[in-house]
Amino acid sequence: MIKGFIFDLDGVLTDTAEYHYLAWQELAKKMGISIDRVFNEQLKGISRMDSLERILAYGNKSDAYTKEEKLQLADEKNEEYKKLITKISPRDLLPGIKEFMAELKQADMKLALASASKNGPDILNQLGIADLFDTIVDPAALANGKPDPEIFIKGAKQLNLTPEECIGVEDAKAGIDSINAADMFSVGVGTPESMKFADMFVVDTAQLNYASILANIKDR
Numbered sequence: 504m505i506k507g508f509i510f511d512l513d514g515v516l517t518d519t520a521e522y523h524y525l526a527w528q529e530l531a532k533k534m535g536i537s538i539d540r541v542f543n544e545q546l547k548g549i550s551r552m553d554s555l556e557r558i559l560a561y562g563n564k565s566d567a568y569t570k571e572e573k574l575q576l577a578d579e580k581n582e583e584y585k586k587l588i589t590k591i592s593p594r595d596l597l598p599g600i601k602e603f604m605a606e607l608k609q610a611d612m613k614l615a616l617a618s619a620s621k622n623g624p625d626i627l628n629q630l631g632i633a634d635l636f637d638t639i640v641d642p643a644a645l646a647n648g649k650p651d652p653e654i655f656i657k658g659a660k661q662l663n664l665t666p667e668e669c670i671g672v673e674d675a676k677a678g679i680d681s682i683n684a685a686d687m688f689s690v691g692v693g694t695p696e697s698m699k700f701a702d703m704f705v706v707d708t709a710q711l712n713y714a715s716i717l718a719n720i721k722d723r
């Protein structure tokens with residue numbers, strides 16, 4: 504029986520991908536690396552340091568910086584990102600999210616956040632939905648980021664539920680892989696191509712609906 508929903512943040516509840524992209528682009532430029540939106544797709548869902556490593560590898564500069572310098576570079580990106588997200592407000596909730604969360608609360612579902620973002624708690628506050636969540640997985644305490652299942656397994660544990668009692672919602676391939684590996688039903692938001700490994704998907708958050716998700720689980 505389904506008792507909880509575990510949400511990704513970026514790209515599911517609000518669209519911060521563009522801000523992450525702009526902040527990374529600025530840093531990459533300083534390092535002499537040019538990235539575009541197509542490249543940015545592979546940064547979705549993965550941690551700050553993993554993103555930096557992918558950018559450096561893309562620019563053939565993986566060995567150009569020490570560990571300390573890399574931490575400094577990641578900090579620099581985050582400072583720029585934080586400047587860009589100061590204006591996030593409840594108006595930035597993606598279409599249908601408010602209604603979907605109200606449905607879940609009405610159905611007594613427990614809610615957890617499983618985001619790789621260390622800015623997650625601040626963004627939930629700015630979106631005005633922090634109170635709806637029973638728990639937030641701390642990404643700083645993870646041994647392995649998505650696609651490893653650890654973050655969704657922890658989310659279920661923090662809700663005092665088993666993975667089978669939870670549904671994970673994600674927009675990134677790495678996130679869907681993480682949910683599936685946690686033995687949890689995966690709901691994707693995205694194109695058929697990008698969401699082909701999800702147990703079910705919608706192309707738009709406006710189509711997220713509690714009853715139709717439950718119907719899909721029964722059909723399995």
Ligand code: BG6
Pocket residue numbers: 512513523546547548549550551554581618619620621622623
């Ligand atoms: C994920 C984003 O949710 O969080 C990634 O999809 C981002 O793009 C990651 O790199 C880490 O975010 P932050 O805010 O801790 O740098």
Ligand code: MG
Pocket residue numbers: 511512513514515547548673674675678
């Ligand atoms: Mg995401």
